[in-house]
Amino acid sequence: MSNHHSQGFSRRAFLGGTGAAAAATAVTNKVAAQQVSTPVVDGPTSIDLNVNGKVMSAKVEPRTTLLDVLRNQLDLTAAKPVSADGSSGASTVLIDGKPAMASTTLALAAVGKQITTCESLLDDDVPKAFVQHDAQQCGFCTPGFVVAVRAFLNKNPNATEEEIRAGLNGNICRCGTYANVIQAVISLVKGN
Ligand code: FES
Structure with missing residues (x-):
């Protein structure tokens, strides 16, 4: 029967190693x-x-x-x-x-x-703007987008279109509704 410890290998060391690898991956994400x-x-x-x-x-x-x-x-x-x-x-x-x-x-x-x-954002302006600008299709990505937009606008209430595009690039939509999402956010910045 093999002895992992005698071979310089332990379960604890392995788990520690995989944790370090995961942390390194997270840093590059x-x-x-x-x-x-x-x-x-x-x-x-x-x-x-x-x-x-x-x-x-x-x-x-x-x-x-x-x-x-x-x-x-x-x-x-x-x-x-x-x-x-x-x-x-x-x-x-x-x-x-x-x-x-x-x-x-x-x-x-x-x-x-x-x-x-x-x-908690049902009465927020963000979902209303999404509806007005038809910024969803299947809607599966929409809640994540709505929360991300709310956080972005809280920090960047006067954002330019370029800043909006950059600020929301962590959210992906398989239906490709990006153009309308951006228009919805622009309308919120402009207040209309
Ligand atoms: S609306 Fe379908 S994934 Fe975004």
């Missing part, structure tokens, strides 16, 4: 969303999350993503599971006011933070 640090816990844990101004309870394992909790425990299904690595932008939510990918944020890392999902 162009998605502009924030990274949130995660506390260390053992096994399933009950947590409280502040979502859209309400405290909601969930039971999570250390590996459970925020997206999993939102969709499968809290019945908040606007954020979508398109890309596990967050590269589609479909799972965009706000954490403490900044855009983050719920698919790459561990639920434990969101404890103590203010989480905002697209469900």
Whole structure:
């Protein structure tokens, strides 16, 4: 029987190595969303999350993503599971006011933070502008876009078209609605 330790190899070292590789990949990923640090816990844990101004309870394992909790425990299904690595932008939510990918944020890392999902933006000007400018087709990417636009405009209320295009390049639409999305955001900047 082989002895991994005697060969200079251990499971801990392997896991540490894969973690470093994942971190290196994350650093090179162009998605502009924030990274949130995660506390260390053992096994399933009950947590409280502040979502859209309400405290909601969930039971999570250390590996459970925020997206999993939102969709499968809290019945908040606007954020979508398109890309596990967050590269589609479909799972965009706000954490403490900044855009983050719920698919790459561990639920434990969101404890103590203010989480905002697209469900809380129903009366916001952004979804209204999307409707006025016909900025969705199948709509699967739309909640992520709406949250990303809200975060972008909060920071860049007078953005130019070029800045809008650059600011939203972390969100992908398979239906190709980009032109109308940009027009919707331009209309919001112009206030019409
Ligand atoms: S409207 Fe279908 S993916 Fe964007």
